[in-house]
Amino acid sequence: MDEDIKTTRNRWLLATLCAAAIIALLLGPATKIYHRQKELRSLSLAQQFFNKGDYPKATLSARKVLLLNPVNVPACRIMAETADRLQLPTTLDWCRRLAELAPTPETKLQLAEAGLRYQSRPFLLTEQILKELSTSATNLAFYHVVAAERALNLRQLDTAAAGFASAVQLAPTNRLYQLNLAMVQLSSRDPATLVAARSQLNAFTADANFAPIAYRALIADRLAHKDDPTAQSLSEKLLRIPQATLPDQLQHLAILNKKQSADFARQLKSLQQTTATNAPKAAQTAIWMQANGYATEALIWLGSLPKNLRNQPTVQLAQATAMETKRDWMALRQFCARGNWEELDFLRLAFLSHAWTQFGETSVAKSHWRSATGAAGNRLGALSSLLELTARWQLADERLDLFWLLFQKFPRDQWVATALKQYCQATGNTAGLHRIFRQLTTTYPNNLEIKNDLTYINLLLRMNLAEAGTAAAKLHAQKPADPAIAATYAFALHLKGRDADGLAVMKKIPAAALEQPANALHYGILLSATGDKIAAQRYLNLAQLETSLLPEEKQLIK
Secondary structure, X not given: OHHHHHHHHHHHHHHHHHHHHHHHHHHHHHHHHHHHHHHHHHHHHHHHHHHHOOHHHHHHHHHHHHHHOOOOHHHHHHHHHHHHHOOOOHHHHHHHHHHXXXXXXXXXXXXHHHHHHHOOOOOHHHHHHXXXXXXXXXXXXXXXXXXXXXXXXXXXXXXXXXXXXHHHHHOOOOHHHHHHHHHHHOOOOOHHHHHHHHHHHHXXXXXXXXXXXXXXXXXXXXXXXXXXXXXXXXXXXXXXXOOOOHHHHHHHHHHHHHHOOOOHHHHHXXXXXXXXXXXXXHHHHHHHHHHOOOHHHHHHHHHOOOHHHXXXXXXXXXXXXXHHHHOOHHHHHHHHOOOOOHHHHHHHHHHHHHHHHHOOOHHHHHHHHHXXXXXXXXXXXXXXXXXXXHHHOOOHHHHHHHXXXXXXXXXXXXXXXXXXXXXXXXXXXXXXXXXXXHHHHHHOOOOHHHHHHHHHHHHHOOOOHHHHHHHHHHHHHHOOOOHHHHHHHHHHHHHOOOHHHHHHHHOOOOHHHHOOHHHHHHHHHHHHHOOOHHHHHHHHHHHOOOOOOOHHHHHHHO
């Protein structure tokens, strides 16, 4: 009987398992279909909210999509575009994510463009992407536009004009590129080019699609030439166009303010009333007021906004910035000690740190700064924003720490390594350079240039001399025509007392390359060591043209 009971139980168990398997087979596809429908519905809502300008709801819906499907490209694109409309540093992170999910030249160039807006000169992220795409995307007009925009930000006007001209050549029917070229040509020194550019821009003002951009360029041109009455007249025409934006209204206010116009106060009040229900616009208006000498008025106005608006992160940041502008450190400390600025909370902690610094409380300030970097996490945009603050507040130690943090978190982002190298070079931190190159040789074990950099720094610091000498000889054998590798090998020979051999290596370098400061340094040293003091002096003088010689290199010259 026990055997019968056992058999019956086994049958029931088997039947239950089979039923469960059948249910799973039936429900599995149904669940996937449900999730997919939910994903599509949320994506549709996100797009609708974005089109209406309801960015908080657009963000919320897009996040729901990404919770269901983290690799949904359209949702990621909405997040990137929404963050950019709100002028948030997270734009960098979303553009980076978009370039990872859909690694096309277009998405990479969008990230490069974001780098121009959310990083400072010399825009190394943008430079890196343009360099990476230089062999595969030069047939795209967008590539030349981004390159021209970078040049424009660096005030390299001839390069910018050439970039926009290339874009026009590749897309001759794209009027926006023609407009961009005319805008750059307003800075031309050639009278004929200047007249033609102004004429073309005036013609564009008759086109409803391009009139706002054309007017902005013409206004900037008149302001640059101190022709305020014409600038005001053009600005008034621009504001009558439906596509006029808040920055256009703020520029008009700036013109009125400069003229000390009696109409300034009325128009400022009108703009405050218009923007008082929109957090990003209210913040933008307040920041303009601070920059134009109205920080106190900005604080009073922000304080009068509805509570739900005052608690928006962009408005809170504007309030903190106004307190910083007024140097009201007590108010800033109290304001930033409470609340939560959501995805901008790392900035609240940074401002709190800055306020404590003004009271001489260094240890408390550093503690809050560490909290700020912790809150920034792995977000490129947040860390880049903190980096900008270290420059603004002249925080040398914190700036170096942030560079190292970025280097650790983004080891394959060459622009980070480049920025850190430039910083260490400029501050004479040879040990820091050694650390960088040691890490890079791990990340890129087959890169001869990086191996040579590490070998050179080892020789300069007199570290692992035997190993460095062997590495220098091996690198030179692999790439004997490379001037930098040859100079490192010659330096290694010099340290071994083999000056004649080192000089023989340097003499094989082309004359033009010998005159580059880094190579001239070692050629001059070897000429001096072998008795040719007169020739040596010329090359040592060339070496000293390098403004960021390392302390050990300066000692070599002495």
